[in-house]
Amino acid sequence: MATLEIRDLHVSVEADNASREILKGVDLTVKQGETHAIMGPNGSGKSTLAYSLAGHPKYTVTGGTVTLDGEDVLEMSVDERARAGVFLAMQYPVEVPGVSVSNFLRTSATAIRGEAPKLRTWVKEVKEAMARLSMDPSFAERNVNEGFSGGEKKRHEILQLELLKPKIAVLDETDSGLDVDALRIVSEGVNRVRESGEVGTLLITHYTRILRYIKPDHVHVFADGRIAESGGPELADKLEAEGYEAYTKGGVSL
Amino acid sequence: MAEAQNIPVGSTTAGSIAVAAESTVATRMSAPPSFDVADFPVPHGREEEWRFTPLERLRGLHDGTATATGSGVKVAVEAPAGVTVETVGRDDARLGRAGTPVDRVAAQAYSSFEQASVVTVPKETVLTEPIRIAVHGEGGTAYGHQVVELGAFAEAVVVIDHTGDAVLAANTDYVLGDGAKLTVVSVQDWDDTAVHVGQHNALIGRDASFKSVVVTFGGDVVRLHPRVAYAGTGGAAELFGLYFTDRGQHQEHRLLVDHNTPHCTSNVVYKGALQGDEAHAVWIGDVLIQAAAEGTDTYEMNRNLVLTDGARVDSVPNLEIETGEIAGAGHASATGRFDDEQLFYLMARGIPESEARRLVVRGFFAELVQQIGLADVEERLIAKIEAELEASV
Numbered sequence: 001m002a003t004l005e006i007r008d009l010h011v012s013v014e015a016d017n018a019s020r021e022i023l024k025g026v027d028l029t030v031k032q033g034e035t036h037a038i039m040g041p042n043g044s045g046k047s048t049l050a051y052s053l054a055g056h057p058k059y060t061v062t063g064g065t066v067t068l069d070g071e072d073v074l075e076m077s078v079d080e081r082a083r084a085g086v087f088l089a090m091q092y093p094v095e096v097p098g099v100s101v102s103n104f105l106r107t108s109a110t111a112i113r114g115e116a117p118k119l120r121t122w123v124k125e126v127k128e129a130m131a132r133l134s135m136d137p138s139f140a141e142r143n144v145n146e147g148f149s150g151g152e153k154k155r156h157e158i159l160q161l162e163l164l165k166p167k168i169a170v171l172d173e174t175d176s177g178l179d180v181d182a183l184r185i186v187s188e189g190v191n192r193v194r195e196s197g198e199v200g201t202l203l204i205t206h207y208t209r210i211l212r213y214i215k216p217d218h219v220h221v222f223a224d225g226r227i228a229e230s231g232g233p234e235l236a237d238k239l240e241a242e243g244y245e246a247y248t249k250g251g252v253s254l
Numbered sequence: 255m256a257e258a259q260n261i262p263v264g265s266t267t268a269g270s271i272a273v274a275a276e277s278t279v280a281t282r283m284s285a286p287p288s289f290d291v292a293d294f295p296v297p298h299g300r301e302e303e304w305r306f307t308p309l310e311r312l313r314g315l316h317d318g319t320a321t322a323t324g325s326g327v328k329v330a331v332e333a334p335a336g337v338t339v340e341t342v343g344r345d346d347a348r349l350g351r352a353g354t355p356v357d358r359v360a361a362q363a364y365s366s367f368e369q370a371s372v373v374t375v376p377k378e379t380v381l382t383e384p385i386r387i388a389v390h391g392e393g394g395t396a397y398g399h400q401v402v403e404l405g406a407f408a409e410a411v412v413v414i415d416h417t418g419d420a421v422l423a424a425n426t427d428y429v430l431g432d433g434a435k436l437t438v439v440s441v442q443d444w445d446d447t448a449v450h451v452g453q454h455n456a457l458i459g460r461d462a463s464f465k466s467v468v469v470t471f472g473g474d475v476v477r478l479h480p481r482v483a484y485a486g487t488g489g490a491a492e493l494f495g496l497y498f499t500d501r502g503q504h505q506e507h508r509l510l511v512d513h514n515t516p517h518c519t520s521n522v523v524y525k526g527a528l529q530g531d532e533a534h535a536v537w538i539g540d541v542l543i544q545a546a547a548e549g550t551d552t553y554e555m556n557r558n559l560v561l562t563d564g565a566r567v568d569s570v571p572n573l574e575i576e577t578g579e580i581a582g583a584g585h586a587s588a589t590g591r592f593d594d595e596q597l598f599y600l601m602a603r604g605i606p607e608s609e610a611r612r613l614v615v616r617g618f619f620a621e622l623v624q625q626i627g628l629a630d631v632e633e634r635l636i637a638k639i640e641a642e643l644e645a646s647v
Contacts, residue, residue, distance in 0.1 A: 056598055077607075079605060093599065098614065098621070099613050099617040107605055111606065112603070112604040
């Protein structure tokens with residue numbers, strides 16, 4: 001069973017020639033089949049955690065470890081992490097002009113699976129996955145994220161999640177900017193992947209709204225670069241009622 | 255759409271973009287067109303038409319010191335039956351009809367060549383196989399002149415390949431009779447030491463169509479002037495260009511579409527990728543719509559993809575409109591950077607870095623390559639683009 005272990009993770013960013021510590025000792029274990037919601041106010045470091053796990057060059061790990069089934073994730077390049085089974089659904093997916101969605105998906109699936117998917121089954125697989133996400137078939141011929149609406153970008157991210165079947169899925173504010181219909185479609189996609197029991201999900205969100213659709217096993221409150229409190233789904237209800245004030249007051253609200 | 259002249263152009267991202275100043279095609283040249291090199295002063299480098307070009311790397315083509323050597327270039331013409339291929343002297347009346355040299359090097363070439371090659375496709379002859387012209391540099395200096403003429407309603411494809419090492423100044427005339435259709439693919443696949451300067455003049459007959467595909471991969475300095483004018487109404491020009499400028503290379507394409515005749519069309523698309531220190535691409539796109547040229551429809555576009563730091567692009571589109579009675583006129587120029595966020599996104603989906611770069615560059619050129627319409631040329635270009643990327647990533 002795949003397990004992602006984050007131990008005492010410290011991460012800094014360079015800004016204005018100074019190094020600023022964003023993550024200040026994060027401890028978290030995510031196992032295959034589990035869903036962890038990470039909730040917190042803006043600036044608490046949630047997205048930094050997501051991008052650090054994926055290996056974004058902007059973030060420098062200054063301490064701690066991240067392992068996937070004992071393998072050192074921090075030693076891996078960005079593409080190696082993806083091939084090892086770590087998937088990041090991005091809050092702001094990047095436009096790639098001139099590269100069609102279908103070409104991108106097939107190149108990616110080939111890299112992740114280690115061999116090119118057979119064309120006939122692949123076309124069917126993509127078509128069905130797109131239909132489940134209410135995506136028009138013409139979508140496949142558009143350039144990656146170019147001119148996509150906010151909802152289309154997120155559906156495209158979840159489409160990749162369904163096709164690439166990672167061991168650990170990090171969903172960075174996938175719910176932000178979505179209307180209720182889009183949120184439902186995207187959540188259903190995430191739930192289909194979760195129901196396989198083969199993915200550990202790290203659901204990063206500012207709002208409790210998405211937790212009505214995706215039920216977490218564990219809820220963690222993120223504040224000032226570390227996990228301030230952990231609990232079960234009831235912790236989300238408390239946050240819904242009381243907000244983040246209890247975690248930010250007294251501390252520095254970034 | 256004819257509301258403005260010298261429409262300024264912006265850059266979408268980082269990369270150097272020059273914006274045309276208030277000037278016209280004519281006033282920006284330091285001397286009027288002429289066949290005689292003596293009519294052009296030796297450029298010093300600050301002239302508008304020379305300011306992007308490294309004169310010191312032209313090996314004397316610009317100042318009269320480059321003398322032709324015995325073994326300059328070898329030219330081999332392979333033509334299907336029905337085509338006439340002749341080697342003629344300087345006094346042949348068929349030379350120089352499609353256009354007049356516009357700068358000193360083109361005039362030097364016209365003043366210096368000893369023999370010219372004339373390829374003629376008789377009227378109503380429709381070729382099913384391309385005419386292939388191989389220009390191979392043998393390490394020397396050469397001046398040349400080439401004429402390709404299509405009679406009325408003739409159809410032909412000409413593929414010109416430039417390879418090897420040479421210092422070459424040469425002009426080419428394309429003369430299209432009424433209703434003729436000519437596609438020319440000129441590939442500059444020189445060794446990295448070659449210098450190639452030249453002017454391509456096309457004169458498009460009534461209802462004729464001309465498609466030019468200029469592909470520049472090699473050379474130390476390549477500076478070409480693809481130019482088009484119309485001899486009758488209903489002419490159509492498509493000018494496509496593709497360049498891949500590597501470390502230290504200077505590749506310059508200076509286009510002019512002279513809409514001197516009513517009801518003609520032109521479509522210009524040039525795309526370039528650059529990588530490596532001191533890679534320098536220059537694109538000048540002049541479109542002139544003369545007062546008489548009512549019903550003109552024209553569009554020109556230049557796109558550049560900068561793959562690494564240290565490369566430089568100068569892209570200057572310029573549209574001059576002297577009549578409001580046109581069907582359409584527009585232009586666009588953009589220089590984009592292959593940015594780290596794109597790379598991260600693709601790599602975060604398991605795609606290795608070198609493949610991610612290939613994916614983006616291939617995508618960038620694909621749309622243009624597909625418009626060429628010649629399967630073997632398209633395949634060759636894709637393979638060449640891949641090789642260029644392999645060589646450097």
